[in-house]
Amino acid sequence: MPASPELQRQMLRQMQTIRRFEERASDDYHNGAIYGVVHCYIGEEAVAVGVCSALTVEDQIISNHRGHGHCIAKGADLNRMMAELYGRQDGYCKGKGGSMHIADFSIGMLGANGIVGGGLSIVTGAGLAAQLAGKGGVAVCFFGDGASNAGSFHESLNIAARWKLPMLYVCEHNSWAANTSSQMTHAADNVAGRAAGYGMPGVVVDGNDVLAVYEAATEAVARARAGEGPTLIECKTYRWRAHTERLGAVDPRPPEEIAAWMARDPIRHLVDELKQQQGQYSDTEFQALDDEVMAVVEAAVAFAEASPFPAPEAALDDVFAA
């Protein structure tokens, strides 16, 4: 089912929000307001937004170390996200998680995760819970081409298929696992081809085309809700930035490869689609959208700056649940 014009505009807003949020996060990381590490999703926005646009708030997703885009696409509050990056008390994790551990269980965002491949089985458990609840809920795993080579990928997909769990496994194939090319690590070019071994459908999608991602996700979600089991969706995409934002971080990727992918900007692609489909869309309108998004990101920064640091003794809280 194609996305309605309203939904397409909403997608554009979300993608632009991810991009502006991360540009700001990167700047603030470099100026010292954000600690530890930041992994930017810029360039891959169409995957998170295309998939999450096919979900409801009751559906669940899990993310990886590059998680800001998934959080925003699932509807996370930018203020609490930025406050978490700033290490503040009002952050999603009260300053205990940072960029790699943002979660919002109230909207079905089961967390970013610092272990590559770590989320594959956890979210499969969410799929099991959804199946037992019997309310048509779906669980979605976002993971990279790097994680697709971990044992947990095979174990989880086999179980999900055997148990017909309502799942989407969404591989964001950006061709680089940290600083190693997938050409060095993958025996076959397409991860989706492995789906045949688990008896589930596997599809390859242009991960920079949000409408194509949305259509593939919508079809897989319908299968999952109908009790027909999981789908593996491989989205071919690319991150514009180095593996992390750390200054001087190694980036062995060929500049011409980066340039070629940047020329296929997923946001520009949707703007062009909107112009073509709905003649009335204009660059002025996009500029207005961008101004609004910038204001929202600025407000998130202001919220984070106004939030206090947690009291040192709070480090002892929440080790155990009551």
Place this chain on the structure above:
Amino acid sequence: MREISYARAGMEALVEEMQRDPTTIHLATDAPPSLVEEFGEARIRATPITENAFSGIAIGAAGSGLRPIVNWSMVTFCFVAMDQIVNQASKIHYMFGGQQTFPIVFRSSVGGGTSLAAQHSQSPYSMFMNLAGLKLILPSTPYDMKGLLKSAIRDNNPVLSFESTRLMGLKGEVPEGDYTVALGVADVKRPGTDITVIALAWLVHESLAAAEVMEKEGVSVEVVDPRTLFPLDNETMRASVQKTGRLVIADEAGPTAGASAEIAALIMEDPATFAALKAPPKRVCALQVPIPYSPNLENHVFPDRHRIIAGIREVMEAG
């Protein structure tokens, strides 16, 4: 009162809790037929041999409103799932700021004495004591097994249940129906006045046998069973040592960075307990080697009542 085995007591706890709470599910490579018959295949899942995956599935299911009980069978197999235990289960409540609870029980058998050699004769609980965020139970009797396992299943945190291989057939009094044993409450298995033996799991019984022998020699031995390694009941252990002034710690695991080392440190860093000591404490543990196969070798490696008696005598002679 009726007597049932340690293994049967564990099964009874599991069945009663699954009857009590429809959000409980069971994940293991074997689906016990009696459980499938009572609770159905949806809740009693036979998994592929994928400890890493089904331990992670338990975490995700717990975070989504279920109360999974995982059986790794032997503790050996949990090492395949260490990423999920260490990087996820122990930290996930904390690193997300406490926004979600993860009630999970991971069961496994520990210890040796059955000629299963190095991989299948391990007692690695101290590895998990070293992490923050996990609760650890180590029952020594059928009564404690049922009561502790019920508490573990009702707890809102990941709990690892280490169950002694050597005790599976041990029979003991267990009440019919529901009762619990609280986590973090040690049990004085035998009161005494001259020396405290803090013993874990199977070695509780070896210590009780040693205490009988020592009584004939006029030495009154108090046997304390911590029952849970996290939370660990400092108060009861320290009170016993303050009373007797002497301490032996008996553990089927090796001594290095073991539960015995932690218990010794907790006893000695408390000024009042340290001041009450009349002699240096003594640890009676397995030799620090992988567990060998041949009974002749295996018996040499593990501590038993004879070594506990020797340890008691050594401490009594020292002061």
